[in-house]
Amino acid sequence: MIRFPRRAEEISTLATLHWPHQKTILHNHRHLEPNLSNGQRTNSLHAIPHPQAAAGSSAAETAAIMFETVVLTFALVVLGAGMLTRDPQVRDLAINFVAIILEAAPFMMVGAVIGGIIEVFVSQDFVQRVLAGRTKAAVFVGAGLGIIFPVCECAIVPIVRRLINKGVPLPAAIAFLLGAPIVNPVVAASTWLAYRGNWGIVTTRLVCGYFIAVGVSLVMSAIYGRDKRALVSGEASCEHGCCHCETEDHGGRPSGFLSKIADAVSHARDDFFTYGKFLIIGAFVAALARTTIDVAAFRQLFASPILSILAMMCLAVALNLCSQTDAFIAAGFRSVFPETAQMGFMVLGPMLDMKLVLQYFTLFRGRTVGVLGLVTFVTVLIAMIALQYGFGGIPGGN
Amino acid sequence: MATEPKAIRRPRILHAVVVIAWIAAFGWLAHGQGEDSLLGQFIRSDLWWLVYSAIGILVALAASLLVRPPHQHGQGRLRSYLQTGILFLPLLYLPLAVGSELSTDAAEKRSLFTPRVAVSRPQSSSVVRLEPKQKTAAATTKPDTPSVKRPEPTLLDLVSDPEDFEGSNTTLVGIVHRDKRLRSNAFYCYRLVMVCCAADATPAGIIVQWPESPKLKNGTWVKVHGKVTLTTFEGSEYPAVSAVSVEKTTKPKNPFIIPR
Numbered sequence: 001m002i003r004f005p006r007r008a009e010e011i012s013t014l015a016t017l018h019w020p021h022q023k024t025i026l027h028n029h030r031h032l033e034p035n036l037s038n039g040q041r042t043n044s045l046h047a048i049p050h051p052q053a054a055a056g057s058s059a060a061e062t063a064a065i066m067f068e069t070v071v072l073t074f075a076l077v078v079l080g081a082g083m084l085t086r087d088p089q090v091r092d093l094a095i096n097f098v099a100i101i102l103e104a105a106p107f108m109m110v111g112a113v114i115g116g117i118i119e120v121f122v123s124q125d126f127v128q129r130v131l132a133g134r135t136k137a138a139v140f141v142g143a144g145l146g147i148i149f150p151v152c153e154c155a156i157v158p159i160v161r162r163l164i165n166k167g168v169p170l171p172a173a174i175a176f177l178l179g180a181p182i183v184n185p186v187v188a189a190s191t192w193l194a195y196r197g198n199w200g201i202v203t204t205r206l207v208c209g210y211f212i213a214v215g216v217s218l219v220m221s222a223i224y225g226r227d228k229r230a231l232v233s234g235e236a237s238c239e240h241g242c243c244h245c246e247t248e249d250h251g252g253r254p255s256g257f258l259s260k261i262a263d264a265v266s267h268a269r270d271d272f273f274t275y276g277k278f279l280i281i282g283a284f285v286a287a288l289a290r291t292t293i294d295v296a297a298f299r300q301l302f303a304s305p306i307l308s309i310l311a312m313m314c315l316a317v318a319l320n321l322c323s324q325t326d327a328f329i330a331a332g333f334r335s336v337f338p339e340t341a342q343m344g345f346m347v348l349g350p351m352l353d354m355k356l357v358l359q360y361f362t363l364f365r366g367r368t369v370g371v372l373g374l375v376t377f378v379t380v381l382i383a384m385i386a387l388q389y390g391f392g393g394i395p396g397g398n
Numbered sequence: 399m400a401t402e403p404k405a406i407r408r409p410r411i412l413h414a415v416v417v418i419a420w421i422a423a424f425g426w427l428a429h430g431q432g433e434d435s436l437l438g439q440f441i442r443s444d445l446w447w448l449v450y451s452a453i454g455i456l457v458a459l460a461a462s463l464l465v466r467p468p469h470q471h472g473q474g475r476l477r478s479y480l481q482t483g484i485l486f487l488p489l490l491y492l493p494l495a496v497g498s499e500l501s502t503d504a505a506e507k508r509s510l511f512t513p514r515v516a517v518s519r520p521q522s523s524s525v526v527r528l529e530p531k532q533k534t535a536a537a538t539t540k541p542d543t544p545s546v547k548r549p550e551p552t553l554l555d556l557v558s559d560p561e562d563f564e565g566s567n568t569t570l571v572g573i574v575h576r577d578k579r580l581r582s583n584a585f586y587c588y589r590l591v592m593v594c595c596a597a598d599a600t601p602a603g604i605i606v607q608w609p610e611s612p613k614l615k616n617g618t619w620v621k622v623h624g625k626v627t628l629t630t631f632e633g634s635e636y637p638a639v640s641a642v643s644v645e646k647t648t649k650p651k652n653p654f655i656i657p658r
Binding site: 091 | 459463468597
């Protein structure tokens with residue numbers, strides 16, 4: 001039986017021992033929540049992770065720091081070398097990189113603003129009323145709920161954690177987790193723009209996203225049922241990037257409209273900083289690939305559609321792109337890979353990439369994350385192969 | 399504010415620096431009208447509203463820093479600096495990108511040579527697309543009919559439907575690419591077709607037969623006058639121009655071809 005600490009001093013000590021950087025959260029919460037009662041404060045401290053989760057998070061934190069350091073150093077070295085040697089390839093890289101950012105970053109910002117507005121203005125009780133208590137029906141509703149709540153995968157994990165904590169069935173929460181970042185109007189609009197008004201691509205992406213989310217959820221439901229051990233023990237712990245809205249009341253500030261707007265923009269800003277870096281890393285890797293990969297050579301290497309689909313799915317996992325912008329990156333591969341491979345990239349990416357996997361560990365146990373990842377990957381692969389060989393490509397595509 | 403703890407002040411300052419730098423960079427790119435705007439080098443003009451929207455959002459984000467401190471989510475100092483460094487990356491690459499153009503090496507890697515049979519297929523019609531009026535004119539008018547005056551074919555016309563224009567005169571502006579696989583009296587003249595942004599731009603061009611080709615340098619902008627023909631290259635049929643004159647010219651303000 002895990003004993004949750006009661007007193008603030010005890011909590012502070014625990015946080016320092018098991019998750020040193022968590023101490024800053026506690027500090028910030030106190031700063032933001034001067035008027036909370038003891039009961040409320042105790043509730044807010046549920047964000048303290050289970051020790052095992054904290055140890056895992058510490059390892060993930062170290063890995064993330066190393067990864068970001070390597071990427072940043074590499075990018076700076078390439079830039080420096082390019083400026084010294086005037087290498088045309090570095091200029092090509094710079095053009096590709098800036099072009100992708102100019103196109104993708106605005107969508108990420110719009111998504112962040114919408115996420116902030118939802119965070120502040122949409123009641124979680126409403127979502128619960130729609131989903132809770134009807135497991136099978138809730139799966140089908142949950143997978144399509146992104147139409148009403150257009151959140152990208154960057155913002156989805158904290159919301160899902162809240163839903164699970166409030167009693168939403170696990171399969172429904174997974175359906176929402178996987179479906180909402182694809183089945184939403186912002187993603188539809190960006191895909192439509194990236195593919196120059198091709199409704200076949202837009203429709204296929206949304207339909208695939210919905211049914212794959214439903215399918216994976218039902219498989220997960222069959223495997224885990226009502227087994228709570230699929231989840232991280234105790235309260236779902238809080239990984240970087242979660243917004244803490246569910247555990248704080250914004251410092252007891254007046255809840256007027258303007259104050260809520262300020263809160264929404266503040267959330268959008270935090271999302272911009274927390275997730276903007278993933279977009280930039282992804283854009284840099286994509287620009288690097290665009291600069292160095294010889295299309296003709298790549299065509300020969302991945303002459304088989306199945307290999308192309310696999311390659312693009314692996315790329316989606318590696319690039320960590322936001323679902324609201326990944327269509328532009330996928331569209332950049334038009335002359336390289338078949339449309340089913342691009343579709344695999346656009347369907348899998350919002351469900352499973354490196355930054356999402358890290359966040360999934362804040363919701364699920366390691367084994368559950370592994371099963372979820374495997375089932376999702378295989379389901380998307382089967383769907384894309386079925387599209388390629390059953391329909392001869394994307395229905396309505398070019 | 400005066401007693402604001404370091405844990406709040408440091409991220410607030412870092413965030414402010416990043417947001418203001420992004421506003422300045424986006425504002426600089428968006429400055430100017432039409433072809434004078436630097437944005438044209440990177441994304442097509444009907445997507446510029448995205449950048450304008452982003453500037454508005456960034457201003458709002460900057461303003462929010464005055465009234466709400468950043469949530470740090472337990473982020474340490476090192477992670478904060480790393481985050482700031484990564485968010486600065488596009489801005490550091492920006493000066494190198496502005497004023498540059500994609501090299502002939504980049505064009506070659508994006509499949510420079512497109513056989514005639516390939517471009518006329520529907521699969522590439524979204525990339526290389528004729529304007530409806532031009533297509534109608536091309537379809538209804540025979541190239542050698544002297545009584546009907548029609549506009550000279552553009553590069554896209556020639557790449558899409560070269561057989562419709564075989565034998566007709568043309569004037570093209572494009573970039574020289576001297577490919578080793580071509581004969582010494584020929585070069586490849588291309589321009590990049592931008593669908594959304596520079597990263598997805600793909601080359602569209604034709605082979606130009608010109609005796610003085612060896613004198614031309616890769617990456618030079620040239621104006622070609624000549625007659626449209628078809629030629630065989632590596633077993634496939636390609637559109638070509640038998641040039642009467644080839645002269646160096648300046649780079650157009652917008653070097654990309656933007657299909658509608």
